[in-house]
Amino acid sequence: MALSVLKPGLATTVQDTGRPGYYNVGIPPSGSLDQYSSLAANLLVGNAEDAAVLECTYMGPELRFDRPATVAVTGADLPPRLGGEPRPVWESFAVEMGDVLSFDFLRSGARAYIAVSGGFDVPVMLGSRSTYALGALGGVGGRALAAGDELPIGDADGAAPGRSVPAALRSTHPKHREIRVMMGLYDHRLTDGGRRAFLDAEWRLTTLADRTGFRYRGAALEFRERVAPFGAGSDPSNIVDAPYPIGSIQIPGGVEPIVLHRDAVSGGGYVMVGTVISADMDDVGQSAPNITTRFVEVDLDGALRARRERADRLEALREAVR
Amino acid sequence: MDIRSPLPGVFYRRPSPESDPFVEPGSPVGPDTVVALVEVMKQFFEVQAGTSGTIATVAVADADMVDAGQILFTVHQS
Amino acid sequence: MSGPGRPARRSFGGDDHIFVEFDEEMNLPANFRVMAVTATLAERRIDGVIDICPANVSYQVRFDPDRVAPRDLVAELEATEATVGDGTDFDLRTTILELPILYGDPWTRETGERFRSHRQDPDATDLEYAARVNGFDSVAGFVAAHSNSPWFASMVGFVAGLPFLFQMVPRERQLEVPKYLSPRTDTPKLTIGHGGCFGSIYSVRGAGGYQMLGITPAPIYDPTQTHPDFADSLVFFEPGFIVKYEPIDRETYDELTAQVEARRYRIRQAPVEFSLGRFLADPDGYNRGLTEVLRGS
Structure with missing residues (x-):
């Protein structure tokens, strides 16, 4: 054992690059909601890219190290303290045996990532260490951390502290976001006005925002009249249960769209009107309650262009930190 | 001295809708006194005063959204 | 188009999912067609395909667009659906x-x-x-x-x-x-x-x-x-x-x-x-x- 949890934070889980390949039986990919920041944390401490990190939602944990290590905190602006002394974010630093890592209040963003040299060495389940709490799978006992947990840390190759991500490559977390979406799926079920309202509205993230989905409030959307298909359910927003893409935007009852994230429910009976493009999923993951969002429509080519730009940024990050 | 919200969410002054507020201006508090709840992701997080003194002002209306670090109460320290 | 019955309806789900719907109402033939198509797709082992998810009257494929071009994958799905037809000849x-x-x-x-x-x-x-x-x-x-x-x-x-x-x-x-x-x-x-x-x-x-x-x-x-x-x-x-x-x-x-x-x-x-x-x-x-x-x- 190499790390003891003194205080768990609000919803701190072990995550990595995820668990692809089981969505057909309802097991979602899981993994860090902000993969960019999670990768940065691993690079800073000299870990493999798929090493497991801690994802801290809104609030940091309090952790005691039972052995020396190199640590980095990225993602949300959640200022770390070591033995009460401030430590930087997006920069690796050394911890000694017995040191306690704690955090100030969140300044911006939603999820901070803590990487420790060697990675969190919890058992690999279906190819990943990621926690999928709905299915009690992965991480520490398939759940968020609790006080008293002990986390094993893998062997490190001796990464030096003092690595830093250049300012231009650090994520920022504005109070207003534009999230790009490809419309489609069941958007034909919206009236023209409903579709316009979806793209025009300023949506505000509610407190119902977790690893499964992000629920927004801001406008009521109108659906076209129809005769309910057999098996669909009577509400105009019901469909015969269908698969849900990661990032898809469903609108139960025509109010409060929900963007599904990496712990998505894999299917269900609500109309989806579009999907957040892969390049912008990190930004959704860094959205905290009360921030405002506009959904901006792009086509497939626009989405693929954004994906290439993100890949270039990941490559620049690797170059800068190695 | 201020009591700040440790996390973003909805600020509640009462443990349940029928109950009295945890604290009012003039209420004495100690470091462990629960002064409010903040709700996020269907979880209710107890906010503790973290200091000793008496509540001076309540800075946020019940059931308003708050950001992490936002001032919830001001406290006259004893 | 893929055999008799309704034409399939397709949509991209972002840049990394393709969604295909065979019918709007629940019925066993449409579901069986989903089973037959997704089972056949899985056997094709298309590079870049991550998850093939059959559902009631629809299915989705989650893929890595860096490994398979989205429009090429749509063509693969159409070809597979054409091979399978309505699925009545398929033994599951x-x-x-x-x-x-x-x-x-x-x-x-x-x-x-x-x-x-x-x-x-x-x-x-x-x-x-x-x-x-x-x-x-x-x-x-x-x-x-x-x-x-x-x-x-x-x-x-x-x-x-x-x-x-x-x-x-x-x-x-x-x-x-x-x-x-x-x-x-x-x-x-x-x-x-x-x-x-x-x-x-x-x-x-x-x-x-x-x-x-x-x-x-x-x-x-x-x-x-x-x-x-x-x-x-x-x-x-x-x-x-x-x-x-x-x-x-x-x-x-x-x-x-x-x-x-x-x-x-x-x-x-x-x-x-x-x-x-x-x-x-x-x-x-x-x-x-x-x-x-x-x-x-």
Whole structure:
């Protein structure tokens, strides 16, 4: 054992690059909601890219190290303290045996990532260490951390502290976001006005925002009249249960769209009107309650262009930190 | 001295809708006194005063959204 | 276009999913076409495909657009659908299983009591309500209809290992029950639910909106992989599995639960080939033949 949890934070889980390949039986990919920041944390401490990190939602944990290590905190602006002394974010630093890592209040963003040299060495389940709490799978006992947990840390190759991500490559977390979406799926079920309202509205993230989905409030959307298909359910927003893409935007009852994230429910009976493009999923993951969002429509080519730009940024990050 | 919200969410002054507020201006508090709840992701997080003194002002209306670090109460320290 | 019936409707789900819908209303032929197409797709082992997810009347493919161009993958799907046609010539190699159910059990009843305000008829149990809205004079009549004909796992998902089940009977005999007025925040693990025309088995404890009819002692999801049926997979159900329910009493339930807890319980199951064409020609006769297989297992 190499790390003891003194205080768990609000919803701190072990995550990595995820668990692809089981969505057909309802097991979602899981993994860090902000993969960019999670990768940065691993690079800073000299870990493999798929090493497991801690994802801290809104609030940091309090952790005691039972052995020396190199640590980095990225993602949300959640200022770390070591033995009460401030430590930087997006920069690796050394911890000694017995040191306690704690955090100030969140300044911006939603999820901070803590990487420790060697990675969190919890058992690999279906190819990943990621926690999928709905299915009690992965991480520490398939759940968020609790006080008293002990986390094993893998062997490190001796990464030096003092690595830093250049300012231009650090994520920022504005109070207003534009999230790009490809419309489609069941958007034909919206009236023209409903579709316009979806793209025009300023949506505000509610407190119902977790690893499964992000629920927004801001406008009521109108659906076209129809005769309910057999098996669909009577509400105009019901469909015969269908698969849900990661990032898809469903609108139960025509109010409060929900963007599904990496712990998505894999299917269900609500109309989806579009999907957040892969390049912008990190930004959704860094959205905290009360921030405002506009959904901006792009086509497939626009989405693929954004994906290439993100890949270039990941490559620049690797170059800068190695 | 201020009591700040440790996390973003909805600020509640009462443990349940029928109950009295945890604290009012003039209420004495100690470091462990629960002064409010903040709700996020269907979880209710107890906010503790973290200091000793008496509540001076309540800075946020019940059931308003708050950001992490936002001032919830001001406290006259004893 | 892919064979007779409605043309398929396609949409990208962002830059990394393709969604395909064969029909808007639930029906076994459309579901079977989904099964046939997704099984054939899986055999093609297309580079860059991450997940192939069959659902009731639609399916999705999650892919890595860095490894397979999205429009090329659409062409692959169209070609596969054309090969499969409407699926009536396709024989699905699958599994038939028998699941014991304690109908009207005390745990789902207690849960229903806790969510009275969410229910259409707070003074009846979910099972009594389901019997009444389907025109049965008694719960026993409903239980007989529910357990006499097998069910087809038309989709596995929502959460890990949860099967959606569609009863293999002509539409006029389909049991239909409205979902709860608003969802519960709690459902016992292994609850047998019914909402709209679908049955389900709650693989984990959690939220839900289906009416609760009973409970099975048989585990269907085991992330610890300590039960004998789960040596190879955490998830018991796969899309296309066929389920026959066996009503049991409380005494049998307790006995089976003891076997489960001792890690000795195994679900009675047998391999089977399902042919939609032969089923449609004589549903009841075909179902009798299918369930006979279990007697030999």
